[in-house]
Amino acid sequence: RIAEPTIERIVQYHRLLKEFLESGRTVVSSKEIGDALSFKASQVRKDLSYFGEIGKRGVGYHVDRLYNHIDQILALPKECRIALAGVGRLGEALLRHKAFRDAKYSFRALFDIDPGKIGKSFRGIPCFDLADAPKIMKRERIEVLVLTVPAETAQKAVDMATAAGTVKGILNFSPATLVLPAGVLLCSVDISLELEKLLFYLKYRENQ
Amino acid sequence: RIAEPTIERIVQYHRLLKEFLESGRTVVSSKEIGDALSFKASQVRKDLSYFGEIGKRGVGYHVDRLYNHIDQILALPKECRIALAGVGRLGEALLRHKAFRDAKYSFRALFDIDPGKIGKSFRGIPCFDLADAPKIMKRERIEVLVLTVPAETAQKAVDMATAAGTVKGILNFSPATLVLPAGVLLCSVDISLELEKLLFYLKYRENQ
Numbered sequence: 430r431i432a433e434p435t436i437e438r439i440v441q442y443h444r445l446l447k448e449f450l451e452s453g454r455t456v457v458s459s460k461e462i463g464d465a466l467s468f469k470a471s472q473v474r475k476d477l478s479y480f481g482e483i484g485k486r487g488v489g490y491h492v493d494r495l496y497n498h499i500d501q502i503l504a505l506p507k508e509c510r511i512a513l514a515g516v517g518r519l520g521e522a523l524l525r526h527k528a529f530r531d532a533k534y535s536f537r538a539l540f541d542i543d544p545g546k547i548g549k550s551f552r553g554i555p556c557f558d559l560a561d562a563p564k565i566m567k568r569e570r571i572e573v574l575v576l577t578v579p580a581e582t583a584q585k586a587v588d589m590a591t592a593a594g595t596v597k598g599i600l601n602f603s604p605a606t607l608v609l610p611a612g613v614l615l616c617s618v619d620i621s622l623e624l625e626k627l628l629f630y631l632k633y634r635e636n637q
Numbered sequence: 638r639i640a641e642p643t644i645e646r647i648v649q650y651h652r653l654l655k656e657f658l659e660s661g662r663t664v665v666s667s668k669e670i671g672d673a674l675s676f677k678a679s680q681v682r683k684d685l686s687y688f689g690e691i692g693k694r695g696v697g698y699h700v701d702r703l704y705n706h707i708d709q710i711l712a713l714p715k716e717c718r719i720a721l722a723g724v725g726r727l728g729e730a731l732l733r734h735k736a737f738r739d740a741k742y743s744f745r746a747l748f749d750i751d752p753g754k755i756g757k758s759f760r761g762i763p764c765f766d767l768a769d770a771p772k773i774m775k776r777e778r779i780e781v782l783v784l785t786v787p788a789e790t791a792q793k794a795v796d797m798a799t800a801a802g803t804v805k806g807i808l809n810f811s812p813a814t815l816v817l818p819a820g821v822l823l824c825s826v827d828i829s830l831e832l833e834k835l836l837f838y839l840k841y842r843e844n845q
């Protein structure tokens with residue numbers, strides 16, 4: 430069973446506590462938080478205790494302290510050192526997208542196997558040969574890899590990029606089943622799920 | 638307040654009811670469903686009543702009937718007629734991605750303003766001039782638009798594509814604030830949120 434509260438629930442707590450804070454409330458119970466968000470009070474208590482927030486029996490939590498704690502939890506820590514492998518259509522679209530150019534994402538290196546791309550810079554970020562990944566990942570202390578390579582070469586890219594042991598997490602877009610070293614977190618993204626959600630909501634509106 | 642149950646909750650009900658069905662359960666209460674998923678029983682009842690499932694007081698719901706109903710709800714209806722505007726890096730990456738080539742997504746038309754793309758076919762789908770969108774959207778009865786154009790021309794693309802009145806929903810990737818005709822559902826996607834989630838989960842693991 431997953432013990433960590435989902436980021437979605439934490440964002441909801443954050444928003445709700447901000448409202449409570451702004452409306453002048455000083456104390457709030459897990460039941461009140463649960464009622465406002467349709468969670469069970471026990472789920473709220475479990476989530477908050479995960480962050481060391483125990484609450485006072487019969488009283489609850491101090492709104493300002495809880496809000497500040499969650500605010501801190503949501504704040505991304507130091508700048509995160511990221512590399513991207515596969516400077517193709519999707520890779521380039523991500524690098525050019527406004528939100529990825531935010532200062533908190535520090536793209537330090539790109540990797541590709543196409544000689545036409547190796548040695549070039551994309552938005553000021555140098556593109557290296559995948560063969561040099563072990564030494565570059567180590568030199569740049571890269572913690573996160575964004576994987577936008579085709580399915581057939583995805584495992585190779587993962588093996589090369591994780592060889593130096595610096596990578597803690599991979600954001601994977603390729604439709605490949607990957608084998609990762611122990612301790613590396615894999616997050617796979619499938620944008621077609623968003624299309625599926627839209628079609629689902631359109632179906633509902635028709636049913637009304 | 639959003640009255641529709643989120644697709645995420647419905648998928649959870651679906652999975653849980655399947656388990657109940659397979660373990661031979663015939664009846665289940667909203668409290669049991671809620672306890673298993675950490676939702677309030679009242680939330681479960683509200684969600685299910687949205688689909689016309691009222692349940693019997695003191696008894697609950699028939700597992701097989703409820704499961705079949707939700708199964709039907711989750712099944713995507715007829716093939717959905719889709720157009721994509723902006724055949725650039727992101728647009729092409731989506732068209733080439735395995736999951737978007739599923740038979741249930743019927744991409745009927747592409748639109749662009751680049752003369753080098755107009756008149757060509759991408760994965761067998763013809764690309765038209767955005768100026769012809771009103772007549773093409775009407776002829777092909779397009780219900781969903783995928784918008785992968787730059788922010789500065791996004792509103793123009795929306796205006797042209799919705800002029801014929803066939804579009805019911807837009808899956809928007811551009812970082813633009815859009816004005817839509819009444820009744821058109823807008824779903825905006827920001828892939829950088831996935832990177833943010835990964836960084837957040839990595840931060841947690843460090844805190845353990």
Ligand SMILES: NC(=O)c1ccc[n+]([C@@H]2O[C@H](COP(=O)([O-])OP(=O)(O)OC[C@H]3O[C@@H](n4cnc5c(N)ncnc54)[C@H](O)[C@@H]3O)[C@@H](O)[C@H]2O)c1
Pocket residue numbers: 514515516517518519520540541542543546559577578579580582583585586601602603604618619620621729730731733734735
């Ligand atoms: N998850 C999603 O929602 C989603 C959406 C679109 C595309 N995709 C996937 O993203 C991937 C890339 O799609 P695309 O359209 O950008 O492809 P593309 O062919 O345009 O780009 C692939 C790039 O990766 C490079 N490459 C190949 N093998 C490599 C390796 N081992 N190491 C480093 N670089 C390597 C190629 O030289 C090329 O530059 C595909 O697997 C596609 O299915 C996923």
Ligand SMILES: NC(=O)c1ccc[n+]([C@@H]2O[C@H](COP(=O)([O-])OP(=O)(O)OC[C@H]3O[C@@H](n4cnc5c(N)ncnc54)[C@H](O)[C@@H]3O)[C@@H](O)[C@H]2O)c1
Pocket residue numbers: 521522523525526527722723724725726727728748749750751754767785786787788790791793794809810811812826827828829
């Ligand atoms: N939401 C996300 O997570 C995400 C991720 C990556 C990119 N993006 C966004 O997607 C958009 C496209 O990015 P890209 O890298 O593919 O850009 P691109 O420049 O490679 O492609 C844009 C394409 O749109 C065409 N175009 C321009 N105006 C048009 C119009 N009015 N109607 C039809 N076609 C038009 C261009 O001719 C070109 O073919 C950008 O807004 C970018 O910020 C979003």
